[in-house]
Amino acid sequence: MFFSDIEMPEMDGFEMLNMLKYRNFDLIITSAYDNYAIKAFRQHAMDYLLKPVDSDDLIEAMERIRANKQKNVLGNELKHLLREWRESEDKRLALPMAGKTLYIDRNDILFCKSDGNYTEVHFENGGKEVFSKRLKEFEDMLGHGFFRVHNSYVARLSAIKEFVNQDGQYLVLCNGTNVPVSVTKKHKLMQALNG
Structure with missing residues (x-):
């Protein structure tokens, strides 16, 4: 054991x-x-x-x-x-905010970006919310279907439109947003996208 x-x-x-x-x-x-x-x-x-x-x-x-x-x-x-x-x-996330709780469908999230002890959550509709949770907590909460592509970013795999491997590595998401990919994450990301 x-x-x-x-x-x-x-x-x-x-x-x-x-x-x-x-x-x-x-x-x-x-x-x-x-x-x-x-x-x-x-x-x-x-x-x-x-x-x-x-x-x-x-x-x-x-x-x-x-x-x-x-x-x-x-x-x-x-x-x-x-x-x-x-x-x-598969159920929605319940995320506490100042004086309220926001219920979020995972599939509405495009990516999450670290901002120190806070995380910016970016949505498909162009909206953004900031939560007082670290990116690691979001990575664990979101689980399957999301991937830590960079120390500061977690992206929804189904939102990825392109992987660009010039002028630095980055993803192009379905709304046109570019998200950086770290060198150390590239191999596992390719496995997740192709597997």
Whole structure:
């Protein structure tokens, strides 16, 4: 059994897991934040425990993994759980703003741009809203269908019209907006667009 936190000094837990070529262990993810759960189950985590970890929850998670391995039903339960998470992922985002909550359909978002501790969310209709959440939080909330193309940008994959590889790398979105692509993100972006 392997336990991993999400936020760590050198790299986050997901980056560390992606570096492993072979994983022959049951994974339990721990985090102080509940918004990483979908990503954790995509990494084939057997459980997701919120910190501070309650000892009863930990014991229950370990016993459930042992029991399910013996019964060989763990795979079906995880598929069902992941399907439920994906269904919930399709719903609108509820984002608190000053004195109100804005409900946003993911497909209305073209891209998000980092502005320090704030994030600008740009919409297909040309509108823009600023939220007091970091870009990493938006990246995790948006999940499937969005990609971190640059340290400062997350773009909706279905909104990408062109990839331009001259005078610096950038994307042209369906509304004509240019979004930069970092050199380190290009390979994975191409895989996401072509796969």
